[in-house]
Amino acid sequence: MKESILLISFIVLIIAGCHAKKEVTKPYAYQPTEVELTAGKTKFSDLTIDNLVKGHSIYYGACLRCHEAKNINDYGLDEFSDILNNMARKAKLTPEEKDAVLRYAVSIKLSNAKQ
Numbered sequence: 001m002k003e004s005i006l007l008i009s010f011i012v013l014i015i016a017g018c019h020a021k022k023e024v025t026k027p028y029a030y031q032p033t034e035v036e037l038t039a040g041k042t043k044f045s046d047l048t049i050d051n052l053v054k055g056h057s058i059y060y061g062a063c064l065r066c067h068e069a070k071n072i073n074d075y076g077l078d079e080f081s082d083i084l085n086n087m088a089r090k091a092k093l094t095p096e097e098k099d100a101v102l103r104y105a106v107s108i109k110l111s112n113a114k115q
Protein backbone atom coordinates (compact mmCIF):
# COMPACT_ATOMS: atom_id res chain seq x y z
CA MET A 1 0.00 0.00 0.00
CA LYS A 2 2.75 2.37 1.01
CA GLU A 3 4.59 1.50 -2.22
CA SER A 4 1.60 2.29 -4.42
CA ILE A 5 1.12 5.66 -2.75
CA LEU A 6 4.79 6.39 -3.38
CA LEU A 7 4.44 5.26 -6.99
CA ILE A 8 1.38 7.43 -7.56
CA SER A 9 3.13 10.48 -6.06
CA PHE A 10 6.09 9.78 -8.31
CA ILE A 11 3.91 9.64 -11.44
CA VAL A 12 2.08 12.81 -10.46
CA LEU A 13 5.42 14.56 -9.95
CA ILE A 14 6.65 13.46 -13.37
CA ILE A 15 3.48 14.64 -15.10
CA ALA A 16 3.59 17.97 -13.24
CA GLY A 17 7.27 18.31 -14.14
CA CYS A 18 6.66 17.77 -17.86
CA HIS A 19 3.80 20.21 -17.83
CA ALA A 20 5.88 22.91 -16.12
CA LYS A 21 8.68 22.37 -18.66
CA LYS A 22 6.26 22.93 -21.54
CA GLU A 23 5.23 26.32 -20.13
CA VAL A 24 8.83 27.50 -19.87
CA THR A 25 9.75 26.43 -23.41
CA LYS A 26 6.80 28.13 -25.11
CA PRO A 27 8.57 29.10 -28.32
CA TYR A 28 10.05 32.53 -28.64
CA ALA A 29 7.80 34.19 -26.07
CA TYR A 30 10.00 37.24 -25.68
CA GLN A 31 8.42 39.34 -22.94
CA PRO A 32 8.48 43.11 -23.35
CA THR A 33 10.42 44.71 -20.48
CA GLU A 34 12.24 47.97 -19.78
CA VAL A 35 15.19 46.62 -21.81
CA GLU A 36 13.08 46.26 -24.97
CA LEU A 37 11.40 49.61 -24.28
CA THR A 38 14.77 51.39 -24.10
CA ALA A 39 16.02 49.61 -27.24
CA GLY A 40 12.79 50.29 -29.15
CA LYS A 41 12.85 54.00 -28.26
CA THR A 42 15.99 54.38 -30.39
CA LYS A 43 13.72 53.70 -33.38
CA PHE A 44 10.31 54.94 -32.17
CA SER A 45 10.85 57.93 -29.88
CA ASP A 46 7.21 57.91 -28.67
CA LEU A 47 7.23 54.17 -27.87
CA THR A 48 5.40 53.13 -24.68
CA ILE A 49 5.36 49.89 -22.71
CA ASP A 50 1.65 49.68 -23.60
CA ASN A 51 2.57 49.50 -27.33
CA LEU A 52 4.89 46.59 -26.55
CA VAL A 53 2.42 44.74 -24.32
CA LYS A 54 -0.27 45.12 -27.00
CA GLY A 55 2.08 43.95 -29.77
CA HIS A 56 3.15 40.98 -27.66
CA SER A 57 -0.43 39.91 -26.97
CA ILE A 58 -1.36 40.11 -30.68
CA TYR A 59 1.80 38.23 -31.67
CA TYR A 60 0.90 35.41 -29.27
CA GLY A 61 -2.83 35.69 -30.01
CA ALA A 62 -4.16 36.59 -33.48
CA CYS A 63 -0.86 35.66 -35.15
CA LEU A 64 -1.04 32.07 -33.88
CA ARG A 65 -4.34 31.23 -35.53
CA CYS A 66 -2.62 29.56 -38.50
CA HIS A 67 0.86 28.60 -37.28
CA GLU A 68 3.18 28.34 -34.28
CA ALA A 69 5.01 31.43 -33.07
CA LYS A 70 7.76 32.33 -35.52
CA ASN A 71 11.08 33.37 -34.02
CA ILE A 72 11.36 37.10 -34.65
CA ASN A 73 15.13 36.78 -34.49
CA ASP A 74 15.16 34.50 -37.55
CA TYR A 75 14.29 37.49 -39.76
CA GLY A 76 15.99 40.74 -40.66
CA LEU A 77 14.18 44.00 -39.78
CA ASP A 78 13.13 44.81 -43.37
CA GLU A 79 12.31 41.18 -44.06
CA PHE A 80 10.05 40.97 -41.00
CA SER A 81 8.36 44.22 -41.92
CA ASP A 82 7.59 42.90 -45.44
CA ILE A 83 6.26 39.62 -44.02
CA LEU A 84 4.15 41.54 -41.50
CA ASN A 85 2.52 43.58 -44.30
CA ASN A 86 1.32 40.28 -45.68
CA MET A 87 0.44 38.60 -42.35
CA ALA A 88 -1.41 41.63 -40.95
CA ARG A 89 -3.85 41.22 -43.83
CA LYS A 90 -4.19 37.51 -43.12
CA ALA A 91 -4.77 38.17 -39.40
CA LYS A 92 -7.15 41.05 -40.25
CA LEU A 93 -5.27 43.47 -37.99
CA THR A 94 -6.22 47.14 -37.82
CA PRO A 95 -3.41 49.59 -38.76
CA GLU A 96 -2.89 50.30 -35.02
CA GLU A 97 -2.61 46.59 -34.21
CA LYS A 98 -0.16 46.04 -37.03
CA ASP A 99 1.90 49.00 -35.84
CA ALA A 100 1.96 47.55 -32.29
CA VAL A 101 3.24 44.19 -33.62
CA LEU A 102 5.91 45.97 -35.69
CA ARG A 103 7.02 48.04 -32.69
CA TYR A 104 7.13 44.95 -30.51
CA ALA A 105 9.15 42.93 -33.06
CA VAL A 106 11.60 45.76 -33.80
CA SER A 107 12.17 46.35 -30.08
CA ILE A 108 12.87 42.65 -29.46
CA LYS A 109 15.35 42.61 -32.32
CA LEU A 110 17.10 45.81 -31.28
CA SER A 111 17.42 44.68 -27.67
CA ASN A 112 18.96 41.35 -28.71
CA ALA A 113 21.37 43.00 -31.11
CA LYS A 114 22.81 44.91 -28.15
CA GLN A 115 23.26 41.96 -25.82
Ligand code: HEC
Pocket residue numbers: 058059062063064065066067070075083084087088090091092093101
Ligand atom coordinates in the same frame (compact mmCIF):
# COMPACT_ATOMS: atom_id res chain seq x y z
C1 HEC B 1 -4.76 33.30 -41.89
C2 HEC B 1 -3.58 32.54 -41.50
C3 HEC B 1 -2.39 33.31 -40.93
C4 HEC B 1 -2.37 34.26 -39.95
C5 HEC B 1 -3.54 34.81 -39.13
C6 HEC B 1 -0.98 34.66 -39.77
N1 HEC B 1 -0.18 33.93 -40.62
FE1 HEC B 1 1.87 33.99 -40.73
N2 HEC B 1 1.83 32.59 -42.18
C7 HEC B 1 0.71 31.98 -42.71
C8 HEC B 1 1.13 31.00 -43.71
C9 HEC B 1 0.18 30.10 -44.50
C10 HEC B 1 2.53 31.05 -43.76
C11 HEC B 1 3.48 30.21 -44.64
C12 HEC B 1 3.66 28.86 -44.03
C13 HEC B 1 4.48 28.89 -42.77
O1 HEC B 1 5.62 29.40 -42.79
O2 HEC B 1 3.98 28.41 -41.70
C14 HEC B 1 2.96 32.05 -42.79
C15 HEC B 1 4.27 32.38 -42.53
C16 HEC B 1 4.70 33.32 -41.60
C17 HEC B 1 6.08 33.67 -41.37
C18 HEC B 1 7.29 33.05 -42.06
C19 HEC B 1 7.46 33.75 -43.39
C20 HEC B 1 8.72 33.33 -44.11
O3 HEC B 1 8.87 33.79 -45.26
O4 HEC B 1 9.53 32.58 -43.54
C21 HEC B 1 6.09 34.64 -40.40
C22 HEC B 1 7.30 35.36 -39.80
C23 HEC B 1 4.71 34.90 -40.05
N3 HEC B 1 3.89 34.05 -40.79
C24 HEC B 1 4.30 35.83 -39.12
C25 HEC B 1 2.98 36.10 -38.81
C26 HEC B 1 2.57 37.18 -37.96
C27 HEC B 1 3.51 38.16 -37.27
C28 HEC B 1 1.21 37.13 -37.89
C29 HEC B 1 0.29 38.09 -37.14
C30 HEC B 1 0.28 39.47 -37.61
C31 HEC B 1 0.78 36.01 -38.72
N4 HEC B 1 1.88 35.43 -39.26
C32 HEC B 1 -0.56 35.63 -38.89
C33 HEC B 1 -0.59 32.20 -42.33
C34 HEC B 1 -1.00 33.10 -41.35
